[in-house]
Amino acid sequence: MAFACSLSSTHYSASLHSAPTVCRLLSYKSAAISVSKSVGLLHKSFIPNYRALFFLRPAFSRSSLISPPSIASTSSSPKLDSLLLLCTSIALSVSFLLTDVGSASAFVVTSPRKLQPDELSTVRLFQENTPSVVYITNLAVKQDAFTLDVLEVPQGSGSGFVWDKEGHIVTNYHVIRAASDLRVTLADQTTYDAKVVGFDQDKDVAVLLVDAPKDKLRPIPIGVSNDLVVGQKVYAIGNPFGLDHTLTTGVISGLRREISSAVTGRPIQDVIQTDAAINPGNSGGPLLDSSGNLIGINTAIYSPSGASSGVGFSIPVDTVNGIVDQLVKFGKVARPILGIKFAPDQSVEQLGVSGVLVLDAPADGPAGKAGLLPTKRDAYGRLILGDIITSVNGKKVTNGSDLYRILDQCKVGDKVIVEVLRGDQKEKIPVILEPKPDES
Known part of the structure; x- marks a missing residue:
């Protein structure tokens, strides 16, 4: 009779076991090893010790799972089968207990939150520059209508940033406009009274000064803006x-x-x-x-x-x-001016001409000293138009914005040639630019 397994006479003799019984024993052993490996895989899938033991042991106790179907069991003893099944179950239990299976908390996968490189750079930029940004409160003095008490109430707020270690704070002029008092709150929530160093209404820039410790002042890094590109x-x-x-x-x-x-x-x-x-x-x-x-x-x-x-x-x-x-x-900006007041652009357009109509040219101003004529009325109340500025230094002037743009490129003390339309005649008048008078 041929058998599916080879037997060694040293370990297994025909006097002790019949060949089918030995084959069944080896089959049980291989089944136990196979089940043990399966248990290892289940262990790697984070199955808790005792729960896996109680749920799996009855399943593995069934002979239908581990009995080899190719070997008939008619020649073996039922007691021997039960003993072998018991031994297999004990071996599986020991393998469960000896295996280092993680606790039930292993079911929860806690992967750390990871940020992308661009997100990290944005977070770092915010953290590094926030200490340089301040909060500005604009206070106004008001009198209570019933008690007549004088109170300071916030009438506006805005932002600013630390310019240097001396305590200079830069912000917009419209943030501090019409303020009786100003308060600056640093990033650490400390608040200081601020005084106005100076402002430029035309460019909407103002500089404040706070008396804060230098170790609390973090000047912002200054860059350049002449190399910026769209999409940056x-x-x-x-x-x-x-x-x-x-x-x-x-x-x-x-x-x-x-x-x-x-x-x-x-x-x-x-x-x-x-x-x-x-x-x-x-x-x-x-x-x-x-x-x-x-x-x-x-x-x-x-x-x-x-x-x-x-x-x-x-x-x-x-x-x-x-x-x-x-x-x-x-404490001020030395910006050159012509010293004139001009009419709105729409009024000049209605006259059918292109340029800036001079409404007033004070005699003590640059334009008045140079001889530019303002708009006025004659003895009969008729309106006599003043000079209409058409160009400055050869650059065409069609409206007030053009005139301001040209003056921004000049300096105090510069001599400019102003071309005007006076009646039906064009004249060129030299004007020496003067600084803008002090503003309160």
């Missing part, structure tokens, strides 16, 4: 709606834009346009590049509906740099 990533930090420091991101969506000063209406050239959210309270805060360097001051949003429309504007840092230097040194 930018980051705006501020205190919108009076909240704590917040960060908004976007890209530069336009360059060399022009907006008007919120105070004087004078145009501000080369403004940065961005889609980074600039909400109320972000005014005066910094606009940063991906290296964390200052490239502009957030100053306005274009919002016909009164809501943030995704078009914000920032004054470029190259413009701010020169203004802040003059304000810190002299």
Whole structure:
């Protein structure tokens, strides 16, 4: 009779066991090994010790799982089968207990939150530059109508940033406009009274000074704005709606834009346009590049509906740099002027001419000294138009913005040639530019 397994006469003799019984024993052994391996796989699948033992042991006690179907069991003793099954069950139990299976908590997979490299750089930029951004409160003196007590109440707020270790804070002028007192809150929530060093209404820039310890002042890194490109990533930090420091991101969506000063209406050239959210309270805060360097001051949003429309504007840092230097040194900006008041552009268009109509030219001003004629009325009340400026230094002037743009390129003391239309005649008049008078 042929058997499926080879027997060694040294270990198994025919006198002790019949061949089918021995084969069944070896089959039980191989089945136990196979089950043990299966248990190892289950162990790797994070099955707890005792629960696996109680649930699996009855299943493995069934002879249908481990009895070899190719060997008939008619020649074996039922007691021997039961004994072998008991031994197999004990062996499996021991293998469970000796195997280092993880606890039930292994079912919970806790993978650490991982940030992408660009996210890490943004988080790092915010953490490194937040100490440089401050919160500015504009206080106004008001009298109570019933008690007549004089109180200081907040009438506005905005953002700013530390310029140097001396305590100079840079912000927008419209943030501090009409303030009786100003308070600056640093990133560590310490508050200091601030005084105005100087401001430039035309460019909407102001410089404050706080008496804070130098170790609490973190000047912001100053960058450049003449090499910016559309599509470049930018980051705006501020205190919108009076909240704590917040960060908004976007890209530069336009360059060399022009907006008007919120105070004087004078145009501000080369403004940065961005889609980074600039909400109320972000005014005066910094606009940063991906290296964390200052490239502009957030100053306005274009919002016909009164809501943030995704078009914000920032004054470029190259413009701010020169203004802040003059304000810190002299307390004012020496910007050249012609010394005239001119008519609105719409009024000139109705006359059918192109240029700037001079309404007033004080005699002590540069234009008055040079002989420019203002608009006036004769003895009969008839309106006599003054000079209409058509060009300055050969550059065409079609409206007030053109005139301001040309003057911004000049310096105090420069001699310019102003071409005017006087009646039907064109005349060229030399004018020496003078500084803008002090503003209270």
